[in-house]
Amino acid sequence: MPFRKKIKKQHVDQNLLQEIFRLKNEWMKIKDIIDRSVEPSEFGLYELKVAEAKYFYLLREARHRGVSAR
Structure with missing residues (x-):
């Protein structure tokens, strides 16, 4: 696709x-x-685990890409 x-x-x-x-x-x-x-509540604990997993996944992705906030 030349116009992408x-x-x-x-x-x-x-x-x-x-x-x-x-x-x-x-x-x-x-x-x-x-x-x-x-x-x-179980829902609150579930939301905590999901938010933590998303955060650590993106941290690993940033480390893999060599990205830092500095």
Whole structure:
């Protein structure tokens, strides 16, 4: 496809970093709620595990791509 728009690596890496920071904040908010709960629900624990898994997956992807926030 000769007319396909090329996406620059720098733009993709920047989006990856933004998504990592967003997921970290989401994970920490859910973790804080669970920590403050007397008896956390199964759904809350499930959401915590999902948010943590997404965050660590993107961290591994960033490490694989050689991306850092510095």
